[in-house]
Amino acid sequence: MKRWEAFGAGLAVVASVVSNLGVNIQKYSHLSEAALPLRERRPYIRRPVWWVGFALVAFGSLGDFAAFGFATQSLVAALGGGATLVANVITAQFLNGENLYFTDVGGVLFVILGVVIIACIAEPNVEYPLPELETRFVRTPFVVYIVCVAVCAVSMLATIKGSVANRLKNQVYWSNRRQKKLMKQFELRVQRLEHRLLDMESKLVQITNVAVAPGGGASSAASMKQIREIMGANSPGSNEGADGDVEEGDRETRVAYYYAICSGIVGSITVLLAKCSAIMIALTLKGENQFKYGLTYVFLGGIFVCILVQTHFLNMATAMGDIMTVFPIFQACWISFSVVGGAIFYQEDDEPFSTSDKVFYPLALLSISVGVGLLVQHSSSTAADTKGKGGGNTAAKLRTGGNTTSFEDDVDDDDILLSADASMSSPLLPAGSREEEGYLHLTA
Structure with missing residues (x-):
């Protein structure tokens, strides 16, 4: 050389x-x-x-x-x-x-x-x-x-x-440009959530009234069981979709x-x-x-x-x-x-x-x-x-530009678009709440 x-x-x-x-x-x-x-x-x-x-x-x-x-x-x-x-x-x-x-x-x-x-x-x-x-x-x-x-x-x-x-x-x-079109759908989901919360509140009031009634000692345990059933019905689903994490x-x-x-x-x-x-x-x-x-x-x-x-x-x-x-x-x-x-x-x-x-x-x-x-x-x-550590997650995740978007199995494209904007999270519930009924949040 x-x-x-x-x-x-x-x-x-x-x-x-x-x-x-x-x-x-x-x-x-x-x-x-x-x-x-x-x-x-x-x-x-x-x-x-x-x-x-x-x-x-x-x-x-x-x-x-x-x-x-x-x-x-x-x-x-x-x-x-x-x-x-x-x-x-x-x-x-x-x-x-x-x-x-x-x-x-x-x-x-x-x-x-x-x-x-x-x-x-x-x-x-x-x-x-x-x-x-x-x-x-x-x-x-x-x-x-x-x-x-x-x-x-x-x-x-x-x-x-x-x-x-x-x-x-x-x-x-394109999610920010489509927010106006999606706002009506979002408001409908908020209304459904409000009705659901009111329904839960009325049921809890009825159960509480029964629990404090005279001679209701035997029904106290049953009342707590009913409360757990109501709250459990609103908890996230199973860990289906965890395998989608690896694939996506x-x-x-x-x-x-x-x-x-x-x-x-x-x-x-x-x-x-x-x-x-x-x-x-x-x-x-x-x-x-x-x-x-x-x-x-x-x-x-x-x-x-x-x-x-x-x-x-x-x-x-x-x-x-x-x-x-x-x-x-x-x-x-x-x-x-x-x-x-x-x-x-x-x-x-x-x-x-x-x-x-x-x-x-x-x-x-x-x-x-x-x-x-x-x-x-x-x-x-x-x-x-990731699969070994996150097998118990309730939602599949897809990395987008360095972040992870969580979404339930039954959401559509419009819901995914909602998840792209932090301003579109539920105004009634904090991020990560168990009663959020499938609302989408960006997680780190």
Whole structure:
């Protein structure tokens, strides 16, 4: 490895660690915001702490961009990705207090193994002029690769859009606009509850009068039994729906994975554009002005757009899932697509893949895939713990944006919308009251 390539590799490692710290700070911002009442929450772009994390991510991205000027795309992606995975395990534990399981450690080790293999077989760093790069962008193998990547990304986004968790999120978002329409239904429920309370009061008065009547000593025990029966009739139902907790939680966790995969796919396009832009700048500094071509500005503008999209998807993933899991999945997809895309883009037509590349590239990608498979077990362990601890709950729960919405089995969509707004809780009973007749409350 040449000296400048070693410098580029080291720069990529440092930049990736700084970027990971920024992502974890953004996750900390999401967790802090989720602890606030619903009406006090802000979009992530309006949080100062989130912008601190974004500044670190931007600084790390600049370091990655500079590293592309000294080392190959595969080497920068592989070493930077491996370093940030190790940093994420430490930072996620100490900053965000997330649990670490043996499957997480095994998954990270498998991903790092794949990264090391890729780093060892990385192609040499070659600087192509813009006309040559333009030709490579329209070659059939690369066009096929871009189409496959686009289909994969669109499939992930379609899955997200059609998911149960995303539909519930949209329902919660529109709940405030539908309050006027739902108010009549809500008032009817309040009236029913008032009638029920009055009925209970009259029955209790009758029982009390019987209990204090002369010679009513024998009926005292019977009166207490009747009171318990009346109160028991208004207590919550059985623990049906507890199993729904795990199922619905797993569905939302998968949505976080889909966002992480989309972020990794867009990130791989960012890597390719950044490498091409770095070549343009390097050639310009050597006296071959590349800024006279319009495609150079397309590269630079494409980097900016891809970074914005990548950042948004990654923030959606970290807001909905554990960063201990979603960030390695993002990195694994980012590394895999970057390496495959770089190998296809820079492969010479007259130089087919060598035997070692045909063996080690699939081996590296297989190792990364096994690592991702172990990492996604993190949510299963968490769900099992939740089921063991909360098996006696009377309502199924579904996490939404960091909170948990409790709801009975027989409620409809309108009731779920009511639960999204703290102002729509029962005005007659405190949250958690046993006589609330299915009213919905957000719980931490």
